[in-house]
Amino acid sequence: MPTSGLFSRNLKKTFPIAVRGEGCWIVDGNGRRFLDAAGQAAVVSIGHGVAEIGQAMAEQSAQIAFAHTSQFHTEPAEKLAARLLALAPPDFRNGGRVYFTSGGSEATETAIKLVRQYHVETGQPERYRIISRRQSYHGSTLGAMSVSGNVARRAPYAPLIPEWGHIAPCFCYHCPFNKTFPECELACAEDLETFVREHQTETAAGFIFEPVVGATLGAAVPPEGYVAHIAATCRRNGILLIADEVMTGMGRTGKPFATQHWGVEPDIILIGKGVASGYAPLGAVLASARVVDAIGGGSGAFMHGFTYQAHPICTAAGNAVLDYLEAHKLFERVNTAGKNLSEALSRLEKHPHVGDIRGMGLLVGVEFVKDKATREPFAKSENIAEKIRQAAMAEGVLTYPTQGCVDGHRGDHILLAPPFTISDEECALVGDALASALAKVFPS
Numbered sequence: 001m002p003t004s005g006l007f008s009r010n011l012k013k014t015f016p017i018a019v020r021g022e023g024c025w026i027v028d029g030n031g032r033r034f035l036d037a038a039g040q041a042a043v044v045s046i047g048h049g050v051a052e053i054g055q056a057m058a059e060q061s062a063q064i065a066f067a068h069t070s071q072f073h074t075e076p077a078e079k080l081a082a083r084l085l086a087l088a089p090p091d092f093r094n095g096g097r098v099y100f101t102s103g104g105s106e107a108t109e110t111a112i113k114l115v116r117q118y119h120v121e122t123g124q125p126e127r128y129r130i131i132s133r134r135q136s137y138h139g140s141t142l143g144a145m146s147v148s149g150n151v152a153r154r155a156p157y158a159p160l161i162p163e164w165g166h167i168a169p170c171f172c173y174h175c176p177f178n179k180t181f182p183e184c185e186l187a188c189a190e191d192l193e194t195f196v197r198e199h200q201t202e203t204a205a206g207f208i209f210e211p212v213v214g215a216t217l218g219a220a221v222p223p224e225g226y227v228a229h230i231a232a233t234c235r236r237n238g239i240l241l242i243a244d245e246v247m248t249g250m251g252r253t254g255k256p257f258a259t260q261h262w263g264v265e266p267d268i269i270l271i272g273k274g275v276a277s278g279y280a281p282l283g284a285v286l287a288s289a290r291v292v293d294a295i296g297g298g299s300g301a302f303m304h305g306f307t308y309q310a311h312p313i314c315t316a317a318g319n320a321v322l323d324y325l326e327a328h329k330l331f332e333r334v335n336t337a338g339k340n341l342s343e344a345l346s347r348l349e350k351h352p353h354v355g356d357i358r359g360m361g362l363l364v365g366v367e368f369v370k371d372k373a374t375r376e377p378f379a380k381s382e383n384i385a386e387k388i389r390q391a392a393m394a395e396g397v398l399t400y401p402t403q404g405c406v407d408g409h410r411g412d413h414i415l416l417a418p419p420f421t422i423s424d425e426e427c428a429l430v431g432d433a434l435a436s437a438l439a440k441v442f443p444s
Protein backbone atom coordinates (compact mmCIF):
# COMPACT_ATOMS: atom_id res chain seq x y z
CA MET A 1 0.00 0.00 0.00
CA PRO A 2 1.35 3.49 -0.76
CA THR A 3 1.65 5.92 2.17
CA SER A 4 -1.80 7.13 3.16
CA GLY A 5 -2.83 10.67 2.37
CA LEU A 6 -5.97 10.17 4.44
CA PHE A 7 -6.22 12.02 7.72
CA SER A 8 -6.93 8.83 9.60
CA ARG A 9 -8.52 8.52 13.03
CA ASN A 10 -5.12 7.66 14.49
CA LEU A 11 -2.04 8.80 12.64
CA LYS A 12 0.07 6.24 14.52
CA LYS A 13 -1.94 3.32 13.19
CA THR A 14 -2.18 1.71 9.81
CA PHE A 15 -5.48 0.42 8.52
CA PRO A 16 -6.22 -2.47 6.18
CA ILE A 17 -8.03 -1.60 2.97
CA ALA A 18 -11.59 -2.91 2.82
CA VAL A 19 -12.31 -3.95 -0.74
CA ARG A 20 -15.51 -5.96 -0.62
CA GLY A 21 -18.44 -6.72 1.62
CA GLU A 22 -20.66 -9.79 1.50
CA GLY A 23 -23.39 -10.33 4.08
CA CYS A 24 -21.74 -10.27 7.49
CA TRP A 25 -18.25 -10.34 6.00
CA ILE A 26 -15.66 -7.77 4.95
CA VAL A 27 -12.77 -8.75 2.66
CA ASP A 28 -9.53 -6.78 2.77
CA GLY A 29 -6.93 -6.02 0.10
CA ASN A 30 -4.99 -9.18 0.97
CA GLY A 31 -8.06 -11.34 0.52
CA ARG A 32 -8.55 -11.85 4.28
CA ARG A 33 -12.14 -12.29 5.34
CA PHE A 34 -13.46 -10.77 8.57
CA LEU A 35 -16.79 -11.49 10.23
CA ASP A 36 -18.24 -8.05 10.95
CA ALA A 37 -19.66 -8.72 14.40
CA ALA A 38 -19.90 -4.99 15.12
CA GLY A 39 -21.75 -3.98 11.93
CA GLN A 40 -18.74 -1.64 11.78
CA ALA A 41 -20.06 0.75 14.44
CA ALA A 42 -23.62 -0.58 14.78
CA VAL A 43 -24.30 0.76 11.29
CA VAL A 44 -24.79 -2.21 8.97
CA SER A 45 -28.19 -3.78 9.56
CA ILE A 46 -29.03 -5.58 6.32
CA GLY A 47 -25.51 -6.85 5.64
CA HIS A 48 -22.83 -5.77 3.21
CA GLY A 49 -23.01 -5.99 -0.57
CA VAL A 50 -26.78 -6.03 -1.11
CA ALA A 51 -26.90 -5.22 -4.82
CA GLU A 52 -30.40 -3.78 -4.94
CA ILE A 53 -29.47 -0.87 -2.67
CA GLY A 54 -26.80 0.29 -5.10
CA GLN A 55 -29.26 -0.21 -7.97
CA ALA A 56 -31.87 1.96 -6.26
CA MET A 57 -29.25 4.67 -5.69
CA ALA A 58 -28.07 4.48 -9.31
CA GLU A 59 -31.65 4.74 -10.58
CA GLN A 60 -32.28 7.78 -8.40
CA SER A 61 -29.02 9.32 -9.53
CA ALA A 62 -30.00 8.88 -13.18
CA GLN A 63 -33.42 10.38 -12.48
CA ILE A 64 -32.31 13.36 -10.39
CA ALA A 65 -29.26 13.29 -8.16
CA PHE A 66 -29.77 16.55 -6.34
CA ALA A 67 -32.36 19.25 -5.76
CA HIS A 68 -31.94 21.92 -3.09
CA THR A 69 -34.55 21.73 -0.32
CA SER A 70 -35.11 25.50 -0.49
CA GLN A 71 -36.61 24.92 -3.94
CA PHE A 72 -37.82 21.34 -4.22
CA HIS A 73 -38.81 18.24 -2.33
CA THR A 74 -38.10 14.88 -3.94
CA GLU A 75 -40.07 11.66 -4.09
CA PRO A 76 -37.60 9.43 -2.20
CA ALA A 77 -37.38 11.92 0.68
CA GLU A 78 -41.18 12.32 0.87
CA LYS A 79 -41.64 8.57 0.74
CA LEU A 80 -39.03 7.75 3.38
CA ALA A 81 -40.35 10.44 5.74
CA ALA A 82 -43.85 8.94 5.54
CA ARG A 83 -42.52 5.41 6.11
CA LEU A 84 -40.42 6.40 9.13
CA LEU A 85 -43.33 8.25 10.72
CA ALA A 86 -45.51 5.19 10.19
CA LEU A 87 -43.05 3.16 12.29
CA ALA A 88 -42.97 5.74 15.09
CA PRO A 89 -45.31 6.28 18.09
CA PRO A 90 -48.77 7.85 17.52
CA ASP A 91 -47.74 11.44 18.20
CA PHE A 92 -45.34 11.17 15.25
CA ARG A 93 -47.74 9.31 12.96
CA ASN A 94 -50.36 12.02 13.30
CA GLY A 95 -48.78 15.30 12.32
CA GLY A 96 -45.11 14.55 12.86
CA ARG A 97 -42.38 15.46 10.35
CA VAL A 98 -38.91 14.19 9.47
CA TYR A 99 -35.82 16.34 8.99
CA PHE A 100 -33.17 14.36 7.08
CA THR A 101 -29.49 14.96 7.75
CA SER A 102 -26.24 13.36 6.61
CA GLY A 103 -25.64 11.50 9.88
CA GLY A 104 -26.12 11.32 13.63
CA SER A 105 -24.14 14.38 14.72
CA GLU A 106 -26.09 16.60 12.34
CA ALA A 107 -29.26 15.09 13.75
CA THR A 108 -28.20 16.06 17.29
CA GLU A 109 -27.29 19.57 16.16
CA THR A 110 -30.66 19.88 14.46
CA ALA A 111 -32.50 18.69 17.57
CA ILE A 112 -30.70 21.20 19.80
CA LYS A 113 -31.77 24.07 17.57
CA LEU A 114 -35.27 22.68 17.07
CA VAL A 115 -35.80 22.46 20.83
CA ARG A 116 -34.55 26.00 21.28
CA GLN A 117 -36.80 27.32 18.52
CA TYR A 118 -39.78 25.41 19.93
CA HIS A 119 -39.42 27.33 23.19
CA VAL A 120 -38.90 30.68 21.44
CA GLU A 121 -41.99 30.08 19.29
CA THR A 122 -44.08 29.08 22.30
CA GLY A 123 -43.17 32.21 24.25
CA GLN A 124 -40.52 30.73 26.55
CA PRO A 125 -37.31 32.40 25.30
CA GLU A 126 -35.62 31.84 28.68
CA ARG A 127 -35.40 28.09 27.97
CA TYR A 128 -32.16 27.13 26.24
CA ARG A 129 -30.28 24.45 28.24
CA ILE A 130 -30.19 20.87 27.02
CA ILE A 131 -29.53 18.52 29.91
CA SER A 132 -27.76 15.23 29.25
CA ARG A 133 -26.09 12.43 31.17
CA ARG A 134 -22.52 11.82 32.20
CA GLN A 135 -20.74 9.17 30.10
CA SER A 136 -22.94 9.90 27.11
CA TYR A 137 -22.11 10.42 23.45
CA HIS A 138 -24.36 12.23 21.02
CA GLY A 139 -21.95 13.19 18.26
CA SER A 140 -18.69 14.87 17.34
CA THR A 141 -19.68 18.39 16.33
CA LEU A 142 -19.43 21.11 18.97
CA GLY A 143 -23.15 21.36 19.69
CA ALA A 144 -23.42 17.60 19.96
CA MET A 145 -20.36 17.51 22.20
CA SER A 146 -21.87 20.09 24.50
CA VAL A 147 -24.59 17.56 25.30
CA SER A 148 -22.17 14.62 25.45
CA GLY A 149 -20.92 13.78 28.90
CA ASN A 150 -17.96 11.60 28.00
CA VAL A 151 -15.09 13.29 29.84
CA ALA A 152 -12.24 11.97 27.71
CA ARG A 153 -13.87 13.06 24.46
CA ARG A 154 -14.76 16.50 25.88
CA ALA A 155 -11.46 17.30 27.60
CA PRO A 156 -9.34 18.69 24.71
CA TYR A 157 -12.20 20.84 23.48
CA ALA A 158 -13.53 21.98 26.85
CA PRO A 159 -13.01 25.73 26.18
CA LEU A 160 -15.14 25.44 23.04
CA ILE A 161 -18.18 23.73 24.49
CA PRO A 162 -20.79 25.09 26.88
CA GLU A 163 -21.59 23.18 30.06
CA TRP A 164 -25.35 22.90 30.33
CA GLY A 165 -25.37 20.29 33.05
CA HIS A 166 -25.25 16.52 33.22
CA ILE A 167 -27.08 14.08 35.44
CA ALA A 168 -26.05 10.56 36.46
CA PRO A 169 -25.93 7.83 33.86
CA CYS A 170 -28.33 4.93 34.12
CA PHE A 171 -25.89 2.06 34.47
CA CYS A 172 -26.81 -0.74 36.86
CA TYR A 173 -23.55 -2.70 36.58
CA HIS A 174 -21.59 0.32 37.87
CA CYS A 175 -24.39 2.16 39.60
CA PRO A 176 -23.26 5.76 40.26
CA PHE A 177 -25.17 5.60 43.56
CA ASN A 178 -23.81 2.17 44.56
CA LYS A 179 -27.36 0.90 44.72
CA THR A 180 -29.18 -2.09 43.29
CA PHE A 181 -32.45 -2.21 41.38
CA PRO A 182 -35.25 -2.21 42.52
CA GLU A 183 -34.21 -1.08 46.03
CA CYS A 184 -32.53 1.94 44.37
CA GLU A 185 -36.01 3.29 43.55
CA LEU A 186 -34.55 4.58 40.28
CA ALA A 187 -32.17 7.04 41.93
CA CYS A 188 -30.65 7.76 38.51
CA ALA A 189 -34.02 8.83 37.09
CA GLU A 190 -34.72 10.82 40.25
CA ASP A 191 -31.43 12.65 39.57
CA LEU A 192 -33.13 14.48 36.69
CA GLU A 193 -35.86 15.63 39.04
CA THR A 194 -33.29 16.87 41.55
CA PHE A 195 -31.16 18.51 38.90
CA VAL A 196 -34.06 20.38 37.41
CA ARG A 197 -35.21 21.54 40.85
CA GLU A 198 -31.77 22.76 41.85
CA HIS A 199 -30.73 24.32 38.55
CA GLN A 200 -33.28 26.83 37.37
CA THR A 201 -36.14 24.84 35.91
CA GLU A 202 -37.09 27.88 33.90
CA THR A 203 -33.99 27.68 31.69
CA ALA A 204 -34.20 23.93 30.97
CA ALA A 205 -35.22 23.32 27.36
CA GLY A 206 -34.57 19.67 26.64
CA PHE A 207 -33.19 16.38 27.92
CA ILE A 208 -31.29 14.07 25.57
CA PHE A 209 -30.65 10.41 26.30
CA GLU A 210 -29.82 7.17 24.56
CA PRO A 211 -32.44 4.57 25.57
CA VAL A 212 -29.86 1.76 25.54
CA VAL A 213 -26.40 3.29 25.86
CA GLY A 214 -24.30 1.93 23.03
CA ALA A 215 -20.74 3.11 22.47
CA THR A 216 -19.90 4.70 25.80
CA LEU A 217 -21.42 2.15 28.21
CA GLY A 218 -21.44 -0.99 26.06
CA ALA A 219 -25.16 -1.64 25.60
CA ALA A 220 -26.37 -0.65 29.08
CA VAL A 221 -30.12 -1.32 29.27
CA PRO A 222 -32.21 0.77 31.70
CA PRO A 223 -34.24 -1.00 34.37
CA GLU A 224 -38.01 -1.12 34.12
CA GLY A 225 -39.54 2.25 34.90
CA TYR A 226 -36.52 4.40 34.11
CA VAL A 227 -37.59 5.70 30.71
CA ALA A 228 -41.17 6.37 31.87
CA HIS A 229 -39.83 8.19 34.95
CA ILE A 230 -37.60 10.61 33.03
CA ALA A 231 -40.33 11.14 30.43
CA ALA A 232 -42.76 12.12 33.19
CA THR A 233 -40.22 14.49 34.75
CA CYS A 234 -39.67 16.17 31.40
CA ARG A 235 -43.38 16.52 30.68
CA ARG A 236 -44.07 17.96 34.15
CA ASN A 237 -41.35 20.56 33.81
CA GLY A 238 -41.97 21.65 30.22
CA ILE A 239 -38.74 20.02 29.01
CA LEU A 240 -38.69 18.35 25.59
CA LEU A 241 -37.51 14.74 25.61
CA ILE A 242 -35.03 13.82 22.88
CA ALA A 243 -34.37 10.11 22.37
CA ASP A 244 -31.04 9.65 20.63
CA GLU A 245 -31.71 6.45 18.71
CA VAL A 246 -28.83 6.90 16.27
CA MET A 247 -27.51 3.53 17.39
CA THR A 248 -30.61 1.87 18.85
CA GLY A 249 -33.11 2.96 16.17
CA MET A 250 -34.21 1.19 13.00
CA GLY A 251 -34.65 -2.16 14.66
CA ARG A 252 -31.35 -2.83 16.38
CA THR A 253 -32.92 -3.59 19.76
CA GLY A 254 -35.84 -5.61 18.35
CA LYS A 255 -38.35 -2.81 17.76
CA PRO A 256 -38.13 0.01 15.21
CA PHE A 257 -37.28 2.42 18.04
CA ALA A 258 -35.95 1.32 21.42
CA THR A 259 -38.21 3.69 23.36
CA GLN A 260 -41.12 1.56 22.09
CA HIS A 261 -40.02 -1.22 24.48
CA TRP A 262 -41.24 0.98 27.31
CA GLY A 263 -44.23 2.56 25.56
CA VAL A 264 -42.78 6.04 25.95
CA GLU A 265 -43.34 8.84 23.43
CA PRO A 266 -40.41 11.21 23.20
CA ASP A 267 -40.92 14.63 21.63
CA ILE A 268 -38.04 14.10 19.22
CA ILE A 269 -36.31 10.92 17.99
CA LEU A 270 -32.88 10.95 16.35
CA ILE A 271 -31.77 8.22 13.98
CA GLY A 272 -28.69 7.58 11.82
CA LYS A 273 -26.50 4.55 11.24
CA GLY A 274 -29.02 1.77 10.45
CA VAL A 275 -31.43 4.03 8.54
CA ALA A 276 -29.35 3.49 5.40
CA SER A 277 -27.30 0.57 6.79
CA GLY A 278 -24.09 2.31 5.71
CA TYR A 279 -25.00 2.44 2.02
CA ALA A 280 -25.27 6.24 2.16
CA PRO A 281 -24.64 8.97 4.75
CA LEU A 282 -28.07 9.51 6.26
CA GLY A 283 -29.57 10.53 9.58
CA ALA A 284 -32.90 12.00 10.60
CA VAL A 285 -34.73 13.97 13.25
CA LEU A 286 -38.28 12.78 13.81
CA ALA A 287 -40.30 15.62 15.30
CA SER A 288 -43.60 14.86 16.98
CA ALA A 289 -46.76 16.80 16.14
CA ARG A 290 -46.37 18.95 19.25
CA VAL A 291 -42.99 20.25 18.06
CA VAL A 292 -44.08 20.62 14.44
CA ASP A 293 -47.24 22.50 15.45
CA ALA A 294 -45.24 25.00 17.52
CA ILE A 295 -43.12 25.96 14.52
CA GLY A 296 -45.92 25.58 11.97
CA GLY A 297 -48.32 27.65 14.05
CA GLY A 298 -45.61 30.24 14.76
CA SER A 299 -43.05 31.62 12.33
CA GLY A 300 -43.31 28.56 10.09
CA ALA A 301 -39.59 28.65 9.30
CA PHE A 302 -37.07 26.50 11.11
CA MET A 303 -33.91 28.62 11.08
CA HIS A 304 -31.59 25.81 10.10
CA GLY A 305 -30.44 24.00 6.99
CA PHE A 306 -27.78 21.85 5.35
CA THR A 307 -27.07 21.80 1.62
CA TYR A 308 -27.29 18.03 1.58
CA GLN A 309 -30.31 17.53 3.83
CA ALA A 310 -32.91 15.09 2.48
CA HIS A 311 -30.51 14.09 -0.30
CA PRO A 312 -32.38 12.17 -3.03
CA ILE A 313 -29.75 9.44 -3.43
CA CYS A 314 -29.33 8.95 0.32
CA THR A 315 -33.07 8.82 0.94
CA ALA A 316 -33.41 6.42 -2.01
CA ALA A 317 -30.88 4.23 -0.20
CA GLY A 318 -32.97 4.57 2.97
CA ASN A 319 -36.10 3.42 1.15
CA ALA A 320 -34.29 0.48 -0.44
CA VAL A 321 -32.88 -0.55 2.96
CA LEU A 322 -36.35 -0.35 4.52
CA ASP A 323 -37.76 -2.41 1.61
CA TYR A 324 -35.10 -5.04 2.34
CA LEU A 325 -35.75 -5.01 6.10
CA GLU A 326 -39.46 -5.49 5.49
CA ALA A 327 -39.20 -8.03 2.65
CA HIS A 328 -36.86 -10.26 4.69
CA LYS A 329 -38.68 -9.64 7.99
CA LEU A 330 -35.43 -8.48 9.54
CA PHE A 331 -36.99 -6.33 12.28
CA GLU A 332 -38.54 -9.55 13.60
CA ARG A 333 -35.30 -11.49 13.14
CA VAL A 334 -33.36 -9.29 15.58
CA ASN A 335 -34.85 -10.94 18.67
CA THR A 336 -34.05 -14.53 17.63
CA ALA A 337 -30.62 -13.61 16.25
CA GLY A 338 -29.96 -11.68 19.48
CA LYS A 339 -30.81 -14.76 21.53
CA ASN A 340 -28.48 -16.87 19.38
CA LEU A 341 -25.68 -14.38 19.84
CA SER A 342 -26.22 -14.28 23.62
CA GLU A 343 -26.16 -18.09 23.74
CA ALA A 344 -22.92 -18.15 21.76
CA LEU A 345 -21.44 -15.66 24.22
CA SER A 346 -22.67 -17.44 27.34
CA ARG A 347 -19.55 -19.65 27.39
CA LEU A 348 -17.54 -16.48 28.15
CA GLU A 349 -19.50 -15.75 31.32
CA LYS A 350 -17.30 -17.93 33.52
CA HIS A 351 -14.10 -16.24 32.43
CA PRO A 352 -12.56 -14.46 35.45
CA HIS A 353 -12.17 -11.22 33.50
CA VAL A 354 -15.56 -11.11 31.82
CA GLY A 355 -17.56 -8.96 34.22
CA ASP A 356 -20.81 -8.54 32.36
CA ILE A 357 -22.51 -9.46 29.12
CA ARG A 358 -25.48 -7.18 28.52
CA GLY A 359 -27.66 -5.66 25.86
CA MET A 360 -30.87 -5.87 23.95
CA GLY A 361 -31.57 -7.46 20.58
CA LEU A 362 -28.44 -7.18 18.46
CA LEU A 363 -26.78 -4.49 20.53
CA VAL A 364 -24.60 -6.41 22.96
CA GLY A 365 -21.71 -5.35 25.21
CA VAL A 366 -19.05 -7.48 26.87
CA GLU A 367 -17.26 -5.74 29.74
CA PHE A 368 -13.85 -6.86 30.99
CA VAL A 369 -12.91 -6.33 34.64
CA LYS A 370 -9.79 -6.86 36.67
CA ASP A 371 -11.72 -8.26 39.61
CA LYS A 372 -15.04 -9.90 39.00
CA ALA A 373 -16.15 -9.79 42.66
CA THR A 374 -15.58 -6.05 43.12
CA ARG A 375 -16.14 -5.10 39.42
CA GLU A 376 -12.87 -3.18 39.58
CA PRO A 377 -11.78 -2.11 36.11
CA PHE A 378 -8.34 -2.50 34.58
CA ALA A 379 -6.01 0.51 34.51
CA LYS A 380 -6.64 2.55 31.37
CA SER A 381 -2.99 2.11 30.34
CA GLU A 382 -3.50 -1.65 30.00
CA ASN A 383 -5.68 -0.92 26.98
CA ILE A 384 -7.62 -4.16 27.43
CA ALA A 385 -10.52 -3.38 25.09
CA GLU A 386 -8.14 -2.64 22.23
CA LYS A 387 -6.11 -5.76 22.99
CA ILE A 388 -9.27 -7.87 22.81
CA ARG A 389 -10.23 -6.20 19.53
CA GLN A 390 -6.84 -6.98 18.03
CA ALA A 391 -6.87 -10.58 19.26
CA ALA A 392 -10.41 -11.12 17.95
CA MET A 393 -9.43 -9.58 14.62
CA ALA A 394 -6.51 -11.99 14.41
CA GLU A 395 -9.19 -14.69 14.77
CA GLY A 396 -11.10 -13.09 11.89
CA VAL A 397 -13.84 -11.33 13.90
CA LEU A 398 -14.38 -7.56 14.06
CA THR A 399 -15.57 -5.94 17.30
CA TYR A 400 -16.01 -2.32 18.44
CA PRO A 401 -13.89 -1.55 21.54
CA THR A 402 -14.26 1.41 23.90
CA GLN A 403 -12.68 2.48 27.18
CA GLY A 404 -14.21 4.65 29.87
CA CYS A 405 -17.53 3.03 30.79
CA VAL A 406 -16.76 3.24 34.53
CA ASP A 407 -15.78 6.88 34.89
CA GLY A 408 -14.99 8.22 31.43
CA HIS A 409 -11.42 6.91 31.64
CA ARG A 410 -11.42 3.41 33.08
CA GLY A 411 -13.58 0.52 32.07
CA ASP A 412 -13.12 -1.73 29.02
CA HIS A 413 -15.79 -3.19 26.82
CA ILE A 414 -16.42 -4.30 23.30
CA LEU A 415 -19.67 -3.75 21.47
CA LEU A 416 -21.19 -6.37 19.20
CA ALA A 417 -23.83 -5.15 16.75
CA PRO A 418 -23.80 -7.45 13.74
CA PRO A 419 -26.08 -7.28 10.71
CA PHE A 420 -29.58 -8.58 11.46
CA THR A 421 -28.89 -11.38 8.96
CA ILE A 422 -26.22 -13.02 11.15
CA SER A 423 -26.63 -16.82 11.07
CA ASP A 424 -26.37 -19.31 13.95
CA GLU A 425 -22.99 -20.49 12.61
CA GLU A 426 -21.70 -16.94 12.46
CA CYS A 427 -22.88 -16.30 16.04
CA ALA A 428 -20.93 -19.41 17.07
CA LEU A 429 -17.84 -18.06 15.28
CA VAL A 430 -18.09 -14.85 17.30
CA GLY A 431 -18.20 -16.86 20.56
CA ASP A 432 -15.22 -18.99 19.48
CA ALA A 433 -13.15 -16.00 18.39
CA LEU A 434 -13.78 -14.13 21.64
CA ALA A 435 -12.92 -17.20 23.71
CA SER A 436 -9.61 -17.46 21.81
CA ALA A 437 -9.01 -13.72 22.12
CA LEU A 438 -9.54 -13.90 25.90
CA ALA A 439 -7.11 -16.82 26.13
CA LYS A 440 -4.49 -14.79 24.29
CA VAL A 441 -4.97 -11.52 26.19
CA PHE A 442 -5.18 -13.29 29.60
CA PRO A 443 -2.89 -16.34 29.34
CA SER A 444 -3.32 -18.57 32.38
Ligand SMILES: Cc1ncc(COP(=O)(O)O)c(C=O)c1O
Pocket residue numbers: 041102103104105106108137138139140210214215244245246247272273283
Ligand atom coordinates in the same frame (compact mmCIF):
# COMPACT_ATOMS: atom_id res chain seq x y z
C1 LIG B 1 -25.85 7.57 20.17
C2 LIG B 1 -25.12 8.29 19.08
N1 LIG B 1 -25.50 9.54 18.76
C3 LIG B 1 -24.88 10.22 17.79
C4 LIG B 1 -23.82 9.68 17.09
C5 LIG B 1 -23.14 10.47 16.03
O1 LIG B 1 -23.44 9.96 14.77
P1 LIG B 1 -22.49 10.22 13.51
O2 LIG B 1 -21.19 9.56 13.80
O3 LIG B 1 -23.25 9.62 12.36
O4 LIG B 1 -22.34 11.69 13.35
C6 LIG B 1 -23.40 8.38 17.39
C7 LIG B 1 -22.26 7.77 16.69
O5 LIG B 1 -21.64 6.84 17.12
C8 LIG B 1 -24.06 7.66 18.42
O6 LIG B 1 -23.69 6.43 18.76
